[in-house]
Amino acid sequence: MFGKISLGSVGLVVGGILSVVGFAAYGFGNATLNLAGMFYGIPILLGGLALKAAEIKPIAYSQEPSPDLQALRDSQATATQQQIRKDVTRYRYGQDCHLDDALERLGLSPTDEERPLLHHIREESREGRYALVLEFKSPLFSLEDWQTRREKIERFFGPDVTAAIAQPTEDEIELALIRAE
Missing domain, CATH: 3.30.980 (Threonyl-tRNA Synthetase; Chain A, domain 2)
Structure with a gap:
């Protein structure tokens, strides 16, 4: 089942959403959500890009x-x-x-x-x-x-x-x- 789903695409979507949420939280002064978005979102986004390149x-x-x-x-x-x-x-x-x-x-x-x-x-x-x-x-x-x-x-x-x-x-x-x- 999981072989039919592109892990690179999933990583890009999830990492992109978390990164955008982290940047938005930074703009609104929400430090907790900012940290979660930045520390999880950017690495997941980069992992998704790497998987997409090797797909x-x-x-x-x-x-x-x-x-x-x-x-x-x-x-x-x-x-x-x-x-x-x-x-x-x-x-x-x-x-x-x-x-x-x-x-x-x-x-x-x-x-x-x-x-x-x-x-x-x-x-x-x-x-x-x-x-x-x-x-x-x-x-x-x-x-x-x-x-x-x-x-x-x-x-x-x-x-x-x-x-x-x-x-x-x-x-x-x-x-x-x-x-x-």
């Missing part, structure tokens, strides 16, 4: 999962598939992008400029098995680059996961993490 927005679904897919997810999804889905659909802090550590370990992130960027996810049923599809913008890594890493991807996101890699458009790669039989 990564949640990734959206390209297609919302149907109730049948949600039931399939609940019955078949591996712990890794569940964790990836939860991690990329919530606010994250202190990272360059979603899945940056995974892409680096897979050899798909030599520099920030070359790193593929996750832009959407979706859930599918492939031959009755649950699949989490990660949609990347990948202009500098070709389909062949991704396919040479397929076994490494399966080991990294496994166990019980097979990877299917497709290229729907020139600069886009879809990585499907499919529940193994």
Whole structure:
């Protein structure tokens, strides 16, 4: 639940309100309210600014999962598939992008400029098995680059996961993490 709320925005709002109240209390000569507003408001405001600067927005679904897919997810999804889905659909802090550590370990992130960027996810049923599809913008890594890493991807996101890699458009790669039989 809290992953769907931007902590940076909350810090900015609460810190801003407390700071304004503190400044107003200073103007009206209310020392107690002034101290509370200043000593709590400004640090919370600064914390909110810091969180906002380090914030990564949640990734959206390209297609919302149907109730049948949600039931399939609940019955078949591996712990890794569940964790990836939860991690990329919530606010994250202190990272360059979603899945940056995974892409680096897979050899798909030599520099920030070359790193593929996750832009959407979706859930599918492939031959009755649950699949989490990660949609990347990948202009500098070709389909062949991704396919040479397929076994490494399966080991990294496994166990019980097979990877299917497709290229729907020139600069886009879809990585499907499919529940193994």
